[in-house]
Amino acid sequence: MTGTASLLRTTALSAWYGDFQAIFDIDFEIGMGETVAVIGANGAGKSTFLRALAGALDTRPGMLSYDGNDIGHLPAHEVLRRGIALVPEGRKLFQSLSVEENLQIGGDHGRTGPWTLKRVFDLFPVLAERRVQPATSLSGGQQQMCAIGRALMANPRLLLCDEISLGLAPVIIRELYERLVTIAAEGTTLVIVEQDINRALEAADRFYCFQKGRVSLQGPARGFDRQAITAAYFGL
Amino acid sequence: MNESQVSASPFIVERSTRVSQVSAVVATLGLAVLISLPYWGSTGSMRLIAEMAYFLALAQLWNLLAGYAGLVSVGQQVYIGIGGYVLFASADWYNVHPLLAILISGIAAAIISLPMALIVFRLRGAYFAVGTWVVAEIFNLFVAQVPKLGGGSGYSLTPDIVRSVAPDRAVREMLMYWMALALSVAIIAMVYLLLRSRHGLALTAIRDSESASESLGVDTYRTKLMIYIVTALCSGLLGGFIFLQKLRISPESAFSINDWTVVVIFMVVIGGIGTMEGPILGLLIYFAMRELLADYGSWYLILLGVVAVAVMLTAREGLWGLIAKRYDLHPFPVRRRLVRPPAS
Amino acid sequence: MSWISDIDWAGVLIQGALIGGLYALFAIGLSLAFGIMRLVNIAHGDLIVLCAYVAMIVVNATGVHPLWSIAVVVPVMFVAGYLMQRSLLNFTLGPSILPPLLVTFGISVIIQNVLLEVFGADTRRLNAGAMETASITLPGDVTVGVFPLVIFSVALLSLGSLQYLLYRTKLGRAFRATSDDAGTAELVGINNRHLYCVAMGIAMAFTALAAVLFSIRTSFDPSSGAINLIFAFEAVIIGGLGSLWGTLVGGIILGVSQSLGGSVVGPLVSDLIGNPVAAQWQILTGHIVFIIVLIVKPDGLFPRIRD
Numbered sequence: 001m002t003g004t005a006s007l008l009r010t011t012a013l014s015a016w017y018g019d020f021q022a023i024f025d026i027d028f029e030i031g032m033g034e035t036v037a038v039i040g041a042n043g044a045g046k047s048t049f050l051r052a053l054a055g056a057l058d059t060r061p062g063m064l065s066y067d068g069n070d071i072g073h074l075p076a077h078e079v080l081r082r083g084i085a086l087v088p089e090g091r092k093l094f095q096s097l098s099v100e101e102n103l104q105i106g107g108d109h110g111r112t113g114p115w116t117l118k119r120v121f122d123l124f125p126v127l128a129e130r131r132v133q134p135a136t137s138l139s140g141g142q143q144q145m146c147a148i149g150r151a152l153m154a155n156p157r158l159l160l161c162d163e164i165s166l167g168l169a170p171v172i173i174r175e176l177y178e179r180l181v182t183i184a185a186e187g188t189t190l191v192i193v194e195q196d197i198n199r200a201l202e203a204a205d206r207f208y209c210f211q212k213g214r215v216s217l218q219g220p221a222r223g224f225d226r227q228a229i230t231a232a233y234f235g236l
Numbered sequence: 237m238n239e240s241q242v243s244a245s246p247f248i249v250e251r252s253t254r255v256s257q258v259s260a261v262v263a264t265l266g267l268a269v270l271i272s273l274p275y276w277g278s279t280g281s282m283r284l285i286a287e288m289a290y291f292l293a294l295a296q297l298w299n300l301l302a303g304y305a306g307l308v309s310v311g312q313q314v315y316i317g318i319g320g321y322v323l324f325a326s327a328d329w330y331n332v333h334p335l336l337a338i339l340i341s342g343i344a345a346a347i348i349s350l351p352m353a354l355i356v357f358r359l360r361g362a363y364f365a366v367g368t369w370v371v372a373e374i375f376n377l378f379v380a381q382v383p384k385l386g387g388g389s390g391y392s393l394t395p396d397i398v399r400s401v402a403p404d405r406a407v408r409e410m411l412m413y414w415m416a417l418a419l420s421v422a423i424i425a426m427v428y429l430l431l432r433s434r435h436g437l438a439l440t441a442i443r444d445s446e447s448a449s450e451s452l453g454v455d456t457y458r459t460k461l462m463i464y465i466v467t468a469l470c471s472g473l474l475g476g477f478i479f480l481q482k483l484r485i486s487p488e489s490a491f492s493i494n495d496w497t498v499v500v501i502f503m504v505v506i507g508g509i510g511t512m513e514g515p516i517l518g519l520l521i522y523f524a525m526r527e528l529l530a531d532y533g534s535w536y537l538i539l540l541g542v543v544a545v546a547v548m549l550t551a552r553e554g555l556w557g558l559i560a561k562r563y564d565l566h567p568f569p570v571r572r573r574l575v576r577p578p579a580s
Numbered sequence: 581m582s583w584i585s586d587i588d589w590a591g592v593l594i595q596g597a598l599i600g601g602l603y604a605l606f607a608i609g610l611s612l613a614f615g616i617m618r619l620v621n622i623a624h625g626d627l628i629v630l631c632a633y634v635a636m637i638v639v640n641a642t643g644v645h646p647l648w649s650i651a652v653v654v655p656v657m658f659v660a661g662y663l664m665q666r667s668l669l670n671f672t673l674g675p676s677i678l679p680p681l682l683v684t685f686g687i688s689v690i691i692q693n694v695l696l697e698v699f700g701a702d703t704r705r706l707n708a709g710a711m712e713t714a715s716i717t718l719p720g721d722v723t724v725g726v727f728p729l730v731i732f733s734v735a736l737l738s739l740g741s742l743q744y745l746l747y748r749t750k751l752g753r754a755f756r757a758t759s760d761d762a763g764t765a766e767l768v769g770i771n772n773r774h775l776y777c778v779a780m781g782i783a784m785a786f787t788a789l790a791a792v793l794f795s796i797r798t799s800f801d802p803s804s805g806a807i808n809l810i811f812a813f814e815a816v817i818i819g820g821l822g823s824l825w826g827t828l829v830g831g832i833i834l835g836v837s838q839s840l841g842g843s844v845v846g847p848l849v850s851d852l853i854g855n856p857v858a859a860q861w862q863i864l865t866g867h868i869v870f871i872i873v874l875i876v877k878p879d880g881l882f883p884r885i886r887d
Contacts, residue, residue: 054767080769092764094757105753109769154769308681310622355871358878359817361677362620366813367874370867373810377864383855493806498689505682534693541693545686548679549671 007032007189008158013063015052022048023213035190037200040210041233046193047089050160054086055079083111085156089163091147093135100131103149110154114186120149123179141172158189165196177203197229211235259567270417274410282409286416288523290474293420295503295515296427297467303510304439305463311368313497314375315345315468317490319475321385324485327397334401338476345472346465353464376491390486398483412481419477423470428512435459502540506547508554512568517556583847590722596839597832598728601735604831605790606812608738609783615822616759616779619680623688625809630691631657631791632800633699639706646706646796653788661784665777695802705799731793738786739828755779814870820880829881834866841865
């Protein structure tokens, strides 16, 4: 941590899908305003981890501490109200809602703050052009922008981004990551889940590497031994 | 779990248990007692046992349909009704012997079920349920339009036809009783063997995940269609028999959702859907409630409804499921179970 | 077959279409519950009948015109729907269709038999006085009943306000989002379980509205639920699952089929078989048209939701 106050801390966080345990005893911490990357191979438990933070999976009381409060037992909609928003893997836009409605619904149940429809449109002008179109008519990159915008509309203190680069062209990915800088500059704390190590480390202050549902390595994002990361990533 | 673990499995597939062997003996003895009932029991008890027998058969059929094939029909009364009317028509119009006419009832129901399946199978899930009901209503209304079948008010078998079953009334009662037993036992045995067969395995796969079993090469449509037609056949046989026993038929009684479907569903749900044992338990509970609350109008139905809702909300495997889980009891196993072989 | 030339075709078609409004109203509650929570409410028909009895109690207790009972029955049924979802149906949601189906089936049997025990098997009907028989004459010498016109107007108004609710309000946006993807809806802060309760409350409010009109038009008894469920279901399937205005078209087609069944198909069959037929040809013709639509266009005329 970079000396700032802790915003979210997990203690021995475990989560299950039915009988299948996907993550084991994860100790994680993120400070106010920090950007932390979570990297790892496919199936390492990264998405599960984010979903657990967002309240979409059952976790036990005491495992999740947010802003000094225990949120381990709260359902997702309560977690969102307290300022944690997730940009889900695969974007998951609402198909029968227009672009604008997808953004609006993000704000309907969130907190008030700097992010409004107008500011999201400023951030992603292409969405303004297509506001009345169905969300499914957007290109992959635009859909990802819409998904990020939807999460921003809730004015989260902690924004969780799950593989926002998945399936997108490098030029689009670069654009998305530039926008993340703008978002972080508003004081939003960010957790970025990525498979692409370089991309993630470039954007983050610190990183956690997951392997088979456990933290295999953590440290500052810059100046870290690449070989150690590769080993922790693949479990070699 | 990886593959090496499976191939070096310390488990064996077990299809019968000690309990199931004991229960087979008990069932055989029980059946022997029931077969001898006419020699020592009253006519009233014979009628009650016969009714319980064919309701158990109906319950097992619905269980096969809904609990295994995932075809939640609330329109099975249509095949009871068709069976009944075909029996009346063939005995009355063509002078077919009533016992042979029961067979024709079953075959007719099976034949009609094929085009019906092609229509109702277009509806998915819960809408399938309502669709089957509409089809039953159509038959109900349609039969009421046919004067030769007694129209809306119904129709009785002539004394000649009744006497052709057996001239003596007492003999007839015995004969009908044994037929109820034979028909029901045959149907239940058929369901049991079907579930233990290759088709049973396919059915269980469909029940657990339709898409997954399709990707594993189970032809779900054909399997479901087969089950639908088989249950129609059996329901037609039972319908023919039931109305031969009742001697009188009307559209309302023949296509009654309350008599032939509601109570059957309650039996299966309360006892435990998707098991062979559940419907037996459900049957006993249903008849116990009906006899105990006989003087209180339809309160037994209300009570059954409440129990069924409560079971669905709190113990989806039914009362039998609770017992089986608690004591690991499987008297009529249709599943393949993995067990460790006894140490040799 | 001289009677054919005596048929008032315009009258038959218009009456049928107007009554179709009632079926569309029946269908709204069923359609809403299916659209938002994928719940097929088998008890829907019995809930309509229950509402009719509640309306009857209100009318008997206060002596007001039956239409005024709407002011009581609609809010009462909103609350009842909310509570039913909260205390029972929310616990049945999940991947398996059996629990919701069987629980609503159980509720259906309970309602029907409780009504039977409490009110007996007598048929009832609410008396709306002069309105029932009043009619107006349209250009072309077509006479139309005032009450069918009222029914149809209420249906139009209901569908219009539902359209507004679904597409112009925050609540409607949440309904559509939850219908698309309930898991993601939770992630944007929607409390699905609460939303489902509100949806069932709204579904029941529309059902209550339909029921009051139904109780004036048709006599009912505790066993009338089944046929109401079937009419609602037929209107939904003919129109296409999840399609709002399709439901109205489905209702109209059903109403017109029944109307033709009563005044054309039935007599025609009578002539053909040389025997008078029972009055059931109205309903039977509706069923047959439904089956034909199912064979020709299994997704209905205006399909929207496919799953």
